[in-house]
Amino acid sequence: MLQPNLTVPQAENNGQGEPQIAREAPPDPFDPARLRLSQDFAATIGVQKALLTVPVRKPDKSWFVRVHPDESYRLQTAVLNLKEDREVYLIEPALWSDLMTSEATFTFQALFTAITRQRTVFLWPIGLPGPDGKSNSWNDSAIQAATRAMECWVRVTANMQAGGYDIVEAVSEIPAPTWPDMSLRDLLEIAFRNRRIDSLDHPLLRRLRGEE
Secondary structure: OOOOOOOOOOEEEOOOOOEEEOOOOOOOOOOHHHHOOOOOHHHHHOOOOOOOOOOEOOOOOOOOEEEOOOHHHEEEEEEEEEOOOOEEEEEOHHHHHHHOOOOOOEEEEEEEEEEEOOOOEEEEEEEOOOOOOOOOHHHHHHHHHHHHOOOOOEEEEEEOOOOEEEEEEOOOOOOOOOOOOOOHHHHHHHHOOOOEEOOOOOHHHHHHOOOO
């Protein structure tokens, strides 16, 4: 019967008649490949980044974003936009009727919970139809983009000539987003912690009225 040919590591002689087994060289302690953090390191060790800020803004034209598909993560409400400061203020419902005609920047908007590929969570405000029920092409196309983003990663860019937004879907396979374990109420508290109008004497309203 033929015997299998087994390869045995060659022994070295230390000069004292005792054979020594050859050992592999130790790993290079400064090898960049060993020291580099992987992109999913935080997930691997169970670390979750604390969510300290939640911007309220449109997605940048360079972002691929997703929108939370759960309806409980969407809100139709009233906000006040300060375009010069690029800030959005949440308005207490008791003030809506008083501010309806007095503040030009007061609008009803839908807030969609969204996330970027870099896991930045933000609230995407999109204008709702006015009291007369009329909408516009910008808001309509933004709603379409947000709805599509519930199913796939999209990039939204303004098309000034068409008067609306173009939607570009990601071609490559991008993993589904990992949403923070937080309710919409928690996200609203972070987003509007210092930007909530609950009185007609709010400093911002006084400033808009020219009283300060």
